[in-house]
Amino acid sequence: xxxxxxxxxxxxxxxxxxxxxxxxxxxxxxxxxxxxxxxxxxxxxxxxxxxxxxxxxxxxxxxxxxxxxxxxxxxxxxxxxxxxxxxxxxxxxxxxxxxxxxxxxxxxxxxxxxxxxxxxxxxxxxxxxxxxxxxxxxxxxxxxxxxxxxxxxxxxxxxxxxxxxxxxxxxxxxxxxxxxxxxxxxxxxxxxxxxxxxxxxxxxxxxxxxxxxxxxxxxxxxxxxxxxxxxxxxxxxxxxxxxxxxxxxxxxxxxxxxxxxxxxxxxxxxxxxxxxxxxxxxxxxxxxxxxxxxxxxxxxxxxxxxxxxxxxxxxxxxxxxxxxxxxxxxxxxxxxxxxxxxxxxxxxxxxxxxxxxxxxxxxxxxxxxxxxxxxxxxxxxxxxxxxxxxxxxxxxxxxxxxxxxxxxxxxxxxxxxxxxxxxxxxxxxxxxxxxxxxxxxxxxxxxxxxxxxxxxxxxxxxxxxxxxxxxxxxxxxxxxxxxxxxxxxxxxxxxxxxxxxxxxxxxxxxxxxxxxxxxxxxxxxxxxxxxxxxxxxxxxxxxxxxxxxxxxxxxxxxxxxxxxxxxxxxxxxxxxxxxxxxxxxxxxxxxxxxxxxxxxxxxxxxxxxxxxxxxxxxxxxxxxxxxxxxxxxxxxxxxxxxxxxxxxxxxxxxxxxxxxxxxxxxxxxxxxxxxxxxxxxxxxxxxxxxxxxxxxxxxxxxxxxxxxxxxxxxxxxxxxxxxxxxxxxxxxxxxxxxxxxxxxxxxxxxxxxxx
Numbered sequence: 010x011x012x013x014x015x016x017x018x019x020x021x022x023x024x025x026x027x028x029x030x031x032x033x034x035x036x037x038x039x040x041x042x043x044x045x046x047x048x049x050x051x052x053x054x055x056x057x058x059x060x061x062x063x064x065x066x067x068x069x070x071x072x073x074x075x076x077x078x079x080x081x082x083x084x085x086x087x088x089x090x091x092x093x094x095x096x097x098x099x100x101x102x103x104x105x106x107x108x109x110x111x112x113x114x115x116x117x118x119x120x121x122x123x124x125x126x127x128x129x130x131x132x133x134x135x136x137x138x139x140x141x142x143x144x145x146x147x148x149x150x151x152x153x154x155x156x157x158x159x160x161x162x163x164x165x166x167x168x169x170x171x172x173x174x175x176x177x178x179x180x181x182x183x184x185x186x187x188x189x190x191x192x193x194x195x196x197x198x199x200x201x202x203x204x205x206x207x208x209x210x211x212x213x214x215x216x217x218x219x220x221x222x223x224x225x226x227x228x229x230x231x232x233x234x235x236x237x238x239x240x241x242x243x244x245x246x247x248x249x250x251x252x253x254x255x256x257x258x259x260x261x262x263x264x265x266x267x268x269x270x271x272x273x274x275x276x277x278x279x280x281x282x283x284x285x286x287x288x289x290x291x292x293x294x295x296x297x298x299x300x301x302x303x304x305x306x307x308x309x310x311x312x313x314x315x316x317x318x319x320x321x322x323x324x325x326x327x328x329x330x331x332x333x334x335x336x337x338x339x340x341x342x343x344x345x346x347x348x349x350x351x352x353x354x355x356x357x358x359x360x361x362x363x364x365x366x367x368x369x370x371x372x373x374x375x376x377x378x379x380x381x382x383x384x385x386x387x388x389x390x391x392x393x394x395x396x397x398x399x400x401x402x403x404x405x406x407x408x409x410x411x412x413x414x415x416x417x418x419x420x421x422x423x424x425x426x427x428x429x430x431x432x433x434x435x436x437x438x439x440x441x442x443x444x445x446x447x448x449x450x451x452x453x454x455x456x457x458x459x460x461x462x463x464x465x466x467x468x469x470x471x472x473x474x475x476x477x478x479x480x481x482x483x484x485x486x487x488x489x490x491x492x493x494x495x496x497x498x499x500x501x502x503x504x505x506x507x508x509x510x511x512x513x514x515x516x517x518x519x520x521x522x523x524x525x526x527x528x529x530x531x532x533x534x535x536x537x538x539x540x541x542x543x544x545x546x547x548x549x550x551x552x553x554x555x556x557x558x559x560x561x562x563x564x565x566x567x568x569x570x571x572x573x574x575x576x577x578x579x580x581x582x583x584x585x586x587x588x589x590x591x592x593x594x595x596x597x598x599x600x601x602x603x604x605x606x607x608x609x610x611x612x613x614x615x616x617x618x619x620x621x622x623x624x625x626x627x628x629x630x631x632x633x634x635x636x637x638x639x640x641x642x643x644x645x646x647x648x649x650x651x652x653x654x655x656x657x658x659x660x661x662x663x664x665x666x667x668x669x670x671x672x673x674x675x676x677x678x679x680x681x682x683x684x685x686x687x688x689x690x691x692x693x694x695x696x697x698x699x700x701x702x703x704x705x706x707x708x709x710x711x712x713x714x715x716x717x718x719x720x721x722x723x724x725x726x727x728x729x730x731x732x733x734x735x736x737x738x739x740x741x742x743x744x745x746x747x748x749x750x751x752x753x754x755x756x757x758x759x760x761x762x763x764x
Contacts, residue, residue: 062215068168069180071217074121075153076170079105079143079209081114093171093210094118095219096152097142097246101126104242105209106224107134107141115254115275118145127275127287131252133245138194139224140242142249153211156218158238161197163187169201169223169236171210189235197221197236212236263298271297271332274413283411285324286418291334292355293698294417297327299410302426304328311409312379312430314423320344322417325378329404334358337404338412339380339389339397344372344483347732348389348397350404356730360763362399364732369394372479377423379430415698448477493530500527501709508680508713515679518590518610521603524686525589527709537591541607544573545614552615561615562633562641566649569611573597575604577646583696588689602629602685604645621676624685625657627664632674640674684713700730718749722757738764 063071075096094105103118110116116128126145134141161167165185183201190196197212197220212221221236263270263278270276274289274296289296311328325340334354340347347364369392370376381388389397409426413419425431447459504523508515518541519534526532548568552561569575578587578598586592590606593599599607605622608631612620623632623642630652631643642652652660658669677685687710694702707724714720725740741761748754 063217065168065180065182068213068215068217069170072153072168072170072211072213073180075151076121076210077103078119079103079109080117080119081109081111082116092208093223094143095170095209095211096150097155097242099148099150099152101145101147101150102132102152102246103128103143103145104222105141105143106222106237107136107139108224109209110141110143115277116143118143120147120150127254127273129254131254131257133249133251135241135245138237138241138245140222140237140245142242142245144251153213154218155239155243156214156216156220158197158220158240161185161214161220161238166215167199167201167220168213168215169199169207169210170213171207171223186233191235194241195238196224197238199234199236201234207234265301267301268410269299269301269332271299281422283421283424284419285411285413285421288416289413294415295351295412296414297330297336297410297412299327299330299332299408300424300426302409304407304409304426305428308381308383309426309428310379310381310430312377312423312425313411313421314375314377315341316373316375316420317341318418320372322413322415322419323347324411324413324417324419324421326380326409327412328380328382328409329407330410331404331407335404336407336412337380337387339378340412340414341370341376341378341391342414344370344486345732346370346378346389346391346396348387348399350401352403357726359730360401361729361732361734362401363397363734365396367391367394367396368480369396371476372483374475374479375422445473445476448473449480496530497527497705497709501712504683504709505712508683512678517606517679517682520679520683521590521606521686524683524690525591527705528585528589528690529591532591534591537594540594541610542614544568545611548611549615558617558619558633558635561617562612562620562643565608565612565615565617566643569608569645570648575599575607576648577601577604583693585690585693588686588693599646600629600689601644601646602682602689605629605631606682608643608645608649622682623674624677624681625669625673626661626667628660629677629685630657632676642674680713684710687713700727703727704731718744718747718752722752725760734764 072095077094077096078091079094080091092105092109094103094109096102097104110128110131117125118128119125124147126147128143129146130144132142132144163185167183167185169181169183171179181201183199186198186200188195189198199212207223210223211219212223214220219239221238222242223234223236263276263283268276268283272289272291272295273287274285274294275287276296276298277284283298285296285298288294291297311326313326315325317324320341321343323340323342325338327336327338330336334351336351338347338349338351342364345364345366348362350360350362352358352360371392377392379390379393381390385400385402387397387399387401388395389399411421411424444459444462448455451459500523504520504527507520507523518538522532522534522537526534548565551568552564556564575593575597578584578600581587581598582600586596587598587600588603590603593603593607602622609620609622612633617633619634619636621632621634623630625642628644628646631645633641633643635641640654642654642657644650644652654669654674661667661669661673687706691703691706691710694700694706704724704727707720707727710717710720711724721740721743725737725744728734728737728740738761741757741764744752744757745754745761
């Protein structure tokens with residue numbers, strides 16, 4: 010079952026308001042009743058504010074945003090069970106069944122908006138009642154109101170929501186059959202179909218209040234199910250018994266006497282190996298796992314054998330750690346080896362000391378990495394081969410251990426910390442070295458003699474073949490990278506050439522398509538130029554002879570946004586395709602700036618020269634200046650909606666907190682338009698934490714606007730992050746030579762000296 014996607018912030022606020030109103034409407038007026046004895050000391054209800062019943066569709070629309078998917082992991086670290094739950098408090102409390110989360114299992118929660126969270130705490134639980142309340146690190150969640158399950162009568166109409174058979178937030182209607190004791194507990198019997206995945210989901214009355222939690226343990230037939238009354242849940246909420254996840258997780262848990270995980274992620278052990286997955290809470294997904302072994306006096310060595318699930322990840326050793334954000338790290342990333350000094354929590358307090366490729370690193374395989382810490386230098390090895398030597402000794406003492414970054418899955422074994430660390434099987438025998446040399450000289454399949462020699466070596470021969478295959482894959486990857494670099498250099502030169510000359514001679518469509526080609530070598534520009542020309546010709550053919558400006562503007566708005574369906578991308582705003590003019594023409598969806606280019610260029614082709622793009626902050630627009638001097642703003646992102654200056658100013662204030670200035674309504678140059686499109690692509694790359702893409706866009710921006718100090722500074726940071734200290738130093742020197750205002754030049758001088 011699909012659900013309507015909604016903006017998380019607006020959705021949460023609206024639903025919290027609805028839930029609060031439901032609580033007010035449902036609140037009983039309590040008074041003493043002298044004619045009867047209240048059940049279990051509870052005052053008897055004598056009056057209620059009437060609450061109108063809602064339709065099943067209305068209840069589903071209200072509640073499904075509060076229903077979550079709950080998963081736990083099995084002994085092998087893979088998903089082992091999926092059920093449902095619902096939000097009971099806006100500060101991150103989720104109610105479900107105990108059997109849904111398992112015992113001593115990692116638990117994840119997926120919200121209706123798609124966000125995933127690891128459970129940070131088992132807030133309350135009761136094995137007999139099969140109930141659990143878990144906590145996630147989220148706020149402002151849409152909680153469901155809890156009803157009074159003691160007042161739920163047989164024959165009452167109810168609605169259940171869950172994830173049956175993996176079909177998320179499915180809705181089913183039924184009735185209450187009665188109350189039945191089950192395993193000593195009073196449960197709600199339902200005439201309602203319950204399937205695997207419903208467990209933990211809410212049972213709601215027709216006012217949208219929760220009266221029970223669905224459970225499978227007493228489902229006897231297709232249309233007979235049971236729910237645990239919400240009255241059993243309320244005492245757990247009032248008197249919780251919280252257990253932190255590091256105490257809850259006993260299966261595969263690391264011994265606290267040996268290891269201390271920090272900054273989130275999931276660190277476990279299995280068969281003598283340490284495994285890690287999930288995002289850490291540190292910037293860039295950083296997480297640490299520090300050894301409790303005492304660090305010997307210098308010189309000492311720390312080593313581990315590591316394998317990454319994907320080479321795009323990063324995981325390896327840390328040392329000289331203060332137990333928080335300051336430490337060194339040596340680890341493989343992107344098929345290379347990197348040494349970094351971490352001086353704080355953000356990327357701006359990290360210094361990448363060196364990033365180097367090495368033929369000794371085995372992509373996709375186990376690699377032993379080692380650091381020898383000496384008084385005056387750090388020596389870093391991969392498979393017993395020295396790859397990095399650094400004189401950086403800013404951090405002197407501290408713990409050693411393991412680290413991972415981004416959404417990396419990795420395994421570690423043979424962690425060593427001592428005066429010396431032994432690397433197993435690092436040096437090949439002379440016979441194996443000769444076989445490796447012969448294998449490297451083969452361009453196709455080896456001959457039978459070489460195959461026979463490899464077979465004699467058993468495991469070593471297999472390792473040689475695997476290494477040769479990896480080397481060929483590395484060679485192919487490097488060739489592809491070289492081809493991509495040559496392509497980008499050629500397109501950059503074409504784009505700079507296209508933007509030279511007077512404003513009237515610059516072809517904006519050609520420049521925008523070249524920007525698309527920068528990322529897509531296969532793109533053919535001419536079909537899209539023809540497509541735009543064809544659109545304009547089709548529109549021009551419908552215009553009456555002698556049509557005035559107003560008629561042509563209105564015809565253009567209707568033609569693009571009504572008849573041809575061009576529209577602003579609201580649900581996938583940050584997709585790179587929205588910045589590529591060819592994709593906007595293909596998909597008829599784009600950003601304010603790309604749709605404005607389309608509008609302006611079509612206008613020019615039907616004889617409207619006084620239609621221009623204007624650089625309104627955060628929302629590029631179109632301006633039409635009539636012959637009498639009257640100006641009209643047009644929002645191409647919003648179907649060509651006409652705006653007054655006041656309306657545009659209100660939009661800018663809401664989006665940026667700043668004012669709309671006269672300069673924002675002056676025509677944007679074509680060069681400025683391309684630079685703004687590039688910055689949109691840069692922002693998308695930064696959101697995806699893709700430093701390689703970000704650096705390519707910054708290179709192009711600096712080439713396009715060589716006097717932009719902020720672009721130089723941002724490129725210096727990106728170069729540092731990508732392991733190019735020489736490039737970063739050059740950018741810092743450029744800034745220091747020119748002394749642009751508004752920058753912290755003392756900090757830049759400090760960074761320049763450190764490089």
